[in-house]
Amino acid sequence: MTVLKALKKMFGKSEVEQLVPGPSAPAHSPSRAEVQKKPQRTTPVANTEKDAATAPVAPTPEQPRNEAPKPRRERAPKPPVVAWKLEDFVVEPQEGKTRFHDFKLAPELMHAIQDLGFPYCTPIQAQVLGFTLAGKDAIGRAQTGTGKTAAFLISIITQLLQTPPPKERYMGEPRALIIAPTRELVVQIAKDAADLTKYTGLNVMTFVGGMDFDKQLKHLEARHCDILVATPGRLLDFNQRGDVHLDMVEVMVLDEADRMLDMGFIPQVRQIIRQTPPKSERQTLLFSATFTEDVMNLAKQWTTDPSIVEIEALNVASENVEQHIYAVAGADKYKLLYNLVNDNGWERVMVFANRKDEVRRIEERLVRDGVNAAQLSGDVPQHKRIKTLEGFREGKIRVLVATDVAGRGIHIDGISHVINFTLPEVPDDYVHRIGRTGRAGAEGVSISFAGEDDSYQLPSIEALLGKKISCETPPTHLLRPVERKRP
Template sequence: MTVLKALKKIFGKSEAEPLAPASMTPSSNTSPRTDAQQPGRSAPAPAPVPAPAPVTIPDAQPAAEQPHIEKPKIAKPRREVAPKPPVIPWKLEDFAVEPQESKTRFHDFKLTPELMHAIQDLGFPYCTPIQAEVLGYTLSGRDAIGRAQTGTGKTAAFLISIISQLTQTPPPKERYMGEPRALIIAPTRELVVQIAKDAADLTKYTDLNVMTFVGGMDFDKQLKQLEARHCDILVATPGRLLDFNQRGEVHLDMVEVMVLDEADRMLDMGFIPQVRQIIRQTPPKAERQTLLFSATFTEDVMNLAKQWTTDPAIVEIEALNVASDMVEQHVYAVAGADKYKLLFNLVNDNGWERVIVFANRKDEVRRIEERLVRDGINAAQLSGDVPQHKRIKTLEGFREGKIRVLVATDVAGRGIHIDGISHVINFTLPEVPDDYVHRIGRTGRAGASGVSISFAGEDDSYQLPSIETLLGRKISCETPPTELLRPVVRAVRKPYDPDATA
C-alpha cells in the first residue's frame, strides 16, 4: 500500500480520486484489465441503451412457427400440355390377313388378342417356316429342338410360345420377386439385349415383365429392377445369371419354360458347365418345357438336347439357300497390305451408310476402326474389349445411322439384328465356315437384298474351299478394280463418339 500511495502522490492524485486507466496497446499475451476485474472495485453502471422501436407483426407466432414469406415470382408462360391420344379399342377383326396357299397365318394358332395386337404392330401377317413348324408343337406344351440360322424368325417363335403359355396360365399366388416363370439363356450380351427388346415389343399389351441380366453392366442397377417388380421373362447370359443365383437374388424353381438359344455357340465359348449349374436349379425336365435352338446339329449339341429335353420335336430349317439367294456374294483376291485401302475406297467411293466389317481378332478390329476414324469415316468397334454400356450406345448409333461402319468380331456380331445393313465385308475370312453364314446373314434380312464382299489374302484364302462346301456352290474370285487400290485420301468428317452427349 505504501508504494501505491507514493505513486498517487507523484501523479497528483488523492486517495479519493480513482486512478484513470492508462492508455496502452495490449500485446498478444496480455489484455487491459477493466475496473470490474480490479480487486476492491465495482464496475461502473453501463450507459443506458435505447430500446428498439416496437415492431407490430399481425397474428404474431413463435419464431419457429412463423410462415416463410417468399418473394413474388414472375409468372412464366405455361406450356400447353398436349392431350393424350384416346385409347382406341382393338379387336382381332382389325388384324385381317387373307389366307394364302403354302403360308401359315398367326390367326391359325390360338393366340391371345393382346399378343395378336403386338404381332400386328410389328407387321408380321404370316409366319416364317420355323415359326409355323415350332409353334405347331410348342403351343401344345411339347419340347422342341430347332436348327435354324439367325434371321429366320426363331426368336419370335420361342417368344410367342412363352408369352402364350404365361398369359394363359395364371402365376402362383405366392412367389418372390426374383422367381422368373420363363428363362432364356443366350451366349452373348448383344443377343440377350436383342431378345429382350423383341420380348418387350411382343408383351407391350400384357402385364408381363421382361428383365435382362448381362455381364459388363452395373450389378446394383440390375438388382434394383429385380427388387422393384416381379420377373416373368428373364433373358440372361450364363455367367451373370449364376452370379444372381448364387447370391440368392434369383430362384429358378418356378421356371415353366426354358430356352437355350445358339447352343452350338455356347459349346464353342465354354459355357456348358455354367449352363449345367443353372439347369440344376430349375424344375425337372418333365415339369418344364424346354426349347433348344442351334445353327448346327453336331453330336455334342444332340447329346445336350437328350439330357435336357423330353421327347422333343425336331425342326430343321435350311437357311443357307435363303441367305445365298438374298445376299449377293463377292470374293476379292487381294494382298494383305492392300486390304485396308480396298475397304476404305469401297466405303468412301460408294457412299455406303450402314456397313459391317468382320475381322477374326480383337486387335484387328481395333486397328481397322482406328484407321477408319483417323481417315474421316464414322466408325466404331464391337468386341469383347468394349465395355457393355458403350457397346449398347454403339449399336444404337449404328441403328440410327450415326455410325457408317461397324467393325466387329464374330462373338460380338452374332447377336446383331439391325435392318437396313446394305453391305457386309469380311476383312478376314472366318476360320469356322458356319461363321461365314452368320456374317453374311447380317444383311439381306426381312426379305431385302444385300451384298457381302470377302477379302481373300495370302493368310486366309485357304478357308474359301470349306466355305464353298458348306454353301454347296462355288463363289467366283475376282480381282478388285485398280482404282480401288489407290492410296487413301482422308475424308473430312467428324468421327462418332458414343459417349458424347447431345
C-alpha cells in the same frame, strides 16, 4: 383498459387475446386439422388499438364471404380409348403360308404381332409353334434371320398368359428363362420380347455382364420378373448370391447352343439348369444353327421327347445377298476397304475380322482417315456397345467393325454391305456374317477379302453353301494409297 395495454406490451397482443378473448374471437376452438391448414402469418401483428381497429378482419364461420365461389375449371375430356379387336387384324389365307391367326393366340399378343407387321409365320415359326403351343419340348435348327426368336417368345408369352402366376412369389423368381451366349443377343431378344409383351402386362428383364450390377439388382427388386433373358455368367452371379431363384421356371430356352459349346459356357449352363425344376416339370426349347453330335447329346439330357424342327440348308445363304470375293494381298486389304466405302458412298456397312486386335486397328485407321466408324468386340464395355449399336441403327455410325462373337445376333435392317476383312475360320460364321445384310426382303451385298493367310478357308465355305464363288481381282483404282485426312 390501462391494465390491458400493459399486458399487451409485456406479452404481445396475440397471447393476451388468448387469455382475455375479445368480442371478435371465434366462438369455437379450432381442431388440429384446422390448425394445420391455417397458413402461417406473414404480416406483422397490430400493436395499437388504432391498427387493430383498421386491420381487415379475417372471415370466420359466423362471417362468410359475400363473394361467389369461382367455378371449377373443367378438364378437357380424354379421347376415348378404342378397344382393339382381332377383327382389326385382317390377313387373308394364302396357300402354302401359315398365319398367326391359325394358332390360338391371345388378343394382346396378336395386337403386338400386328404392330410389328408380321402377317404370316416364317417356316421355323410355323413348325415350332405347332409343337410348343401344345406344351411339347422342341429342338430347332435354323440360321440367323429366320424368325426363331419370335417363335420361342410367342410360345413363352402364350404359356404365361394361359397359366396364372403362383399366389406366393418373390420378386427374383422368373417364370420363363432364356439363356443366350452373348450380351448383344440378350439385348436383342429382350427388345423383341418387350415389343411382343407390350399389351400383356408381363415384365421382361435382362442380366448381362459388363453392365452395372447394382442397377440390374434394383430392377429385379422393383417388380416381379416374368421373362428373364441372361448370359450364363451374370445369371450365375445373381443366383449364387441368392437374388434369383429358378425353382418356378415354367419355360426354359437355350438359344444358339452350338455357340455356347464353342465359347465354353456349357459347365455354367449345367449349373443353371440344376436350379430349375426337373425337365418333366418344365418346357425346354433348344435352338442351334447346327446339329452336331455334342448339341444333340445336350438336347437329350435337358429335354423330354422333343419334337425336332429342322429348316433345310437349301437357303443356307439368303438369295437376296449378292456375294463377291476379292483376291488381295494382306498389305492391300485396308486400302481396298477404305476405297470401297469412300468411293461408293456406302452409309451402313458392317466389317468382320477374326481377332479383337484386328477389329481395333481397322476401326482406328478408319476414324483417322475421316470415316465415322466404331468397333464391337469383347473388349468394349457393355454400355458403350449398346450405345454403338443404337448409333449404327440410327445411321449416326457409318461403318461398324466387329468380331464374330460380338456380331452374332445383331438384327439391324438397312445394312447395305457386309465386308469380310478376313475369312472366318468356321464356315458357319460366314453364313452368319453375310446374313446381317439382305434382311426383311431387302437386297444386300457381301464382299470377302481372300489373302494369302486365309484363302484356304474358301473350299469349306463353298461346300457349306453348295456352290462355287468366283474370285475376282479388284480394280486398280480401288488399291490406290489412302490420302491421309489427319496427321
